[in-house]
Amino acid sequence: MDKAALESYYKANHDRFLEEWKTFLAFESISTDSAYNDKCTECAQWLVTHLEGMGLHAELLETSTKPVVHAYKKGKDGASTVVYYGHYDVQPVDPLDLWDTPPFEPTLRGSRLYARGAQDNKGQTFYFLKALETLLANDALDNTIKIFIEGEEETGSYGITESIPKWKDKLQGDVLMVCDTGAVAKGVPTVTMGLRGINHLEVYMGGIKHDLHSGSHGGMVKNPAMEMARLMATLHDESGRIAVEGYYDDVANVSEQDKELANAGPFTEEGYKEQIGVLPTGGEDGFTAVERKGFRPTIEINGIHSGYGGEGNKTIIPSEAIAKVSCRLVGNQDPQKSLEQLVAHLEKHAPKDLDFEIRHKTIGGPALLVSSTSPVIQKAAAVLDQLSDEKPVYSWEGGSIPVVAELAKVSGAEPLLIGFGLEEDRIHAPNESFDVDQFALGFLYASLMLQAL
Amino acid sequence: MDKAALESYYKANHDRFLEEWKTFLAFESISTDSAYNDKCTECAQWLVTHLEGMGLHAELLETSTKPVVHAYKKGKDGASTVVYYGHYDVQPVDPLDLWDTPPFEPTLRGSRLYARGAQDNKGQTFYFLKALETLLANDALDNTIKIFIEGEEETGSYGITESIPKWKDKLQGDVLMVCDTGAVAKGVPTVTMGLRGINHLEVYMGGIKHDLHSGSHGGMVKNPAMEMARLMATLHDESGRIAVEGYYDDVANVSEQDKELANAGPFTEEGYKEQIGVLPTGGEDGFTAVERKGFRPTIEINGIHSGYGGEGNKTIIPSEAIAKVSCRLVGNQDPQKSLEQLVAHLEKHAPKDLDFEIRHKTIGGPALLVSSTSPVIQKAAAVLDQLSDEKPVYSWEGGSIPVVAELAKVSGAEPLLIGFGLEEDRIHAPNESFDVDQFALGFLYASLMLQAL
Numbered sequence: 001m002d003k004a005a006l007e008s009y010y011k012a013n014h015d016r017f018l019e020e021w022k023t024f025l026a027f028e029s030i031s032t033d034s035a036y037n038d039k040c041t042e043c044a045q046w047l048v049t050h051l052e053g054m055g056l057h058a059e060l061l062e063t064s065t066k067p068v069v070h071a072y073k074k075g076k077d078g079a080s081t082v083v084y085y086g087h088y089d090v091q092p093v094d095p096l097d098l099w100d101t102p103p104f105e106p107t108l109r110g111s112r113l114y115a116r117g118a119q120d121n122k123g124q125t126f127y128f129l130k131a132l133e134t135l136l137a138n139d140a141l142d143n144t145i146k147i148f149i150e151g152e153e154e155t156g157s158y159g160i161t162e163s164i165p166k167w168k169d170k171l172q173g174d175v176l177m178v179c180d181t182g183a184v185a186k187g188v189p190t191v192t193m194g195l196r197g198i199n200h201l202e203v204y205m206g207g208i209k210h211d212l213h214s215g216s217h218g219g220m221v222k223n224p225a226m227e228m229a230r231l232m233a234t235l236h237d238e239s240g241r242i243a244v245e246g247y248y249d250d251v252a253n254v255s256e257q258d259k260e261l262a263n264a265g266p267f268t269e270e271g272y273k274e275q276i277g278v279l280p281t282g283g284e285d286g287f288t289a290v291e292r293k294g295f296r297p298t299i300e301i302n303g304i305h306s307g308y309g310g311e312g313n314k315t316i317i318p319s320e321a322i323a324k325v326s327c328r329l330v331g332n333q334d335p336q337k338s339l340e341q342l343v344a345h346l347e348k349h350a351p352k353d354l355d356f357e358i359r360h361k362t363i364g365g366p367a368l369l370v371s372s373t374s375p376v377i378q379k380a381a382a383v384l385d386q387l388s389d390e391k392p393v394y395s396w397e398g399g400s401i402p403v404v405a406e407l408a409k410v411s412g413a414e415p416l417l418i419g420f421g422l423e424e425d426r427i428h429a430p431n432e433s434f435d436v437d438q439f440a441l442g443f444l445y446a447s448l449m450l451q452a453l
Numbered sequence: 454m455d456k457a458a459l460e461s462y463y464k465a466n467h468d469r470f471l472e473e474w475k476t477f478l479a480f481e482s483i484s485t486d487s488a489y490n491d492k493c494t495e496c497a498q499w500l501v502t503h504l505e506g507m508g509l510h511a512e513l514l515e516t517s518t519k520p521v522v523h524a525y526k527k528g529k530d531g532a533s534t535v536v537y538y539g540h541y542d543v544q545p546v547d548p549l550d551l552w553d554t555p556p557f558e559p560t561l562r563g564s565r566l567y568a569r570g571a572q573d574n575k576g577q578t579f580y581f582l583k584a585l586e587t588l589l590a591n592d593a594l595d596n597t598i599k600i601f602i603e604g605e606e607e608t609g610s611y612g613i614t615e616s617i618p619k620w621k622d623k624l625q626g627d628v629l630m631v632c633d634t635g636a637v638a639k640g641v642p643t644v645t646m647g648l649r650g651i652n653h654l655e656v657y658m659g660g661i662k663h664d665l666h667s668g669s670h671g672g673m674v675k676n677p678a679m680e681m682a683r684l685m686a687t688l689h690d691e692s693g694r695i696a697v698e699g700y701y702d703d704v705a706n707v708s709e710q711d712k713e714l715a716n717a718g719p720f721t722e723e724g725y726k727e728q729i730g731v732l733p734t735g736g737e738d739g740f741t742a743v744e745r746k747g748f749r750p751t752i753e754i755n756g757i758h759s760g761y762g763g764e765g766n767k768t769i770i771p772s773e774a775i776a777k778v779s780c781r782l783v784g785n786q787d788p789q790k791s792l793e794q795l796v797a798h799l800e801k802h803a804p805k806d807l808d809f810e811i812r813h814k815t816i817g818g819p820a821l822l823v824s825s826t827s828p829v830i831q832k833a834a835a836v837l838d839q840l841s842d843e844k845p846v847y848s849w850e851g852g853s854i855p856v857v858a859e860l861a862k863v864s865g866a867e868p869l870l871i872g873f874g875l876e877e878d879r880i881h882a883p884n885e886s887f888d889v890d891q892f893a894l895g896f897l898y899a900s901l902m903l904q905a906l
Binding site: 220398 | 666670677755769775
């Protein structure tokens, strides 16, 4: 089906699509609160029925936590296999009184549908499903389709992550489609070219029985607050480069072309300051802000706490200190190996004569890095060119979706992250909504993309 | 009066001394809680009457806060002038249910009198007053006496500190006696040879509008938690020496004799670890722990706070960070000048492109440093030799009593800090008490000392 045929089909079915989308949104599938466990299961079961109605073989895959909706449709021999990942769970809705209409009573106002999950990720998953349905109904799909829609993305993806190795056969594919990202502006197609990996840990120092008088003990005892500051300061050199031995060994070299694409986005230092409050002058020397976010690893303090923090002063030497540290990984950095490198650095520079512990070590997952020369990306570029007069933007994101990186790794499929979310959708906040025009654009993209693969 | 005569007088008057001491202790003179303002004033007025009864001219000196009890007695021409400093206010009493007997119903159990203030400072001030009374009653005192007993020591000494410059003439003297310190063990006379000065301030970094996602912004923005750690780490070099320019310019050289005396105390590294939990291996290389506490300046973090501190992890870049910093000063370090040196260092090393502020700068006061070759200390040594078979211990304390340093400076008097408090007195805690034997020792010391000066 070409663009015109798809637009015509969409127009004819728009009202039904909208009603079904509203039905999907009405399930109170809040994953973080166990009081909604039954609502999550009901939502998953509705999806199974819906996918079967579309002509796929669908089932619930049980995990140790919430079930994953899985659907399968064998394609033509020799056609590629598309794995789709999405999630049916949503964020909590509080504060409820800030919602103009109830979060689980989807309401259309202007061109926007308001509901929790309207965009993230029910809305974006639903335009993919409607695209798939359209191609199946019109006998226009050659590919094998493998769908995985989980119910815990908003609360850690534990069940699916645990199950991925077991489902290795089920997961094998050529392309991993995800529609859970955003566009830089309405009508501007945006390709997410990378996600960073993540690790985190907590550093503890202590051993002093209680807070000490800073006069009676100052200069005698090692001060955990000061020692923690000194330890954290060893993590980077003067130029902002990470000083952990071996940390850059597996950081991929990025092509000049990809750097150019990354820097061609609408980012400006002044715009950043306007939005965030300060200039984007952190990180390593020798890279633009966009490059530092997309292509370079980080080690950040998420929190540091020790001693007195109230009004006025309290002249103590704190008995202990903690620092919470997270790392973003890029390229081929192995999460396990880079965590070990960081731990070795911290242990090497730890102060003597204080208790020292590295705890809550968590391997979050590897990075995803796609090159603009990849055939899948080139096909996507051709599809996106049909959708908009605007040139697509290529965005190497700094964030992490560990389960996507893991799915890509185990499935062997090349990731393709294109989404149509906008900043104004207010995902995770009261009055979440999704622009029906962006939904339609997503439908067109997914329909054309599936055919192009 | 010699020791035997004093002992005999004390024995004859012991019961009366104890009853009067109990009366003094029964006043609920808690300075930190304004609900007790009247009790403080009643206590001060009782002291005035009591001092007049002893034959001194006594009055209340009003300040902007609580009144200071002042008493004066002209001595013989050519005799030295002794200024005495103490305080009639006490710490709060909570938690009240941990007291075995009510804190303001002084109760003798064994050789100890239990009450809030039993030692700190009503008990120690009262043996000085009884010594003075004894000498006056026996016509054995040549010195001019100037007494200042304030009512706010436990809550910042604001009133007296503010008034010291105005009272310059009233304060002029040769020796400043203070009985508000402790002894290292029962029966072991202890001379406090130094107190450190103090400054403090708070460092703030921010400018980021709200906590940021550590993925979307990591490597782009300067992380206030990390920048604060890096700034704090500049305060000392690798050897633990303070790296602030000029900071050691006015640190006095301490004689080998004083170092020996300081190190001759009962301090051991193992004992410290037993008590505190860690070895005393902080501070600068090249000095013993006791020397580092007594003779060297410090810059300590009293608190550092930024970002997430709860369970688990939260991958944010915190929007701001604070650090509370206090400094102990020694020798001739001028508080104003050393604060300026520290501020200049912090400003020089502050990160660019974050908001940066040094706030709540407070000049706490200079150090007190007495040498063992001082004539007053030598006279004290001779007195203490009479009191005990144990050799006196000379202790250079790390803490600060800013008002004492200021009184010494303005009065021109040489400080003489000898007290008989013990660790087991539990000052500031429930069931504070003072050993009546230590009270008697204090009485003997004060009586002999006043005659020796």
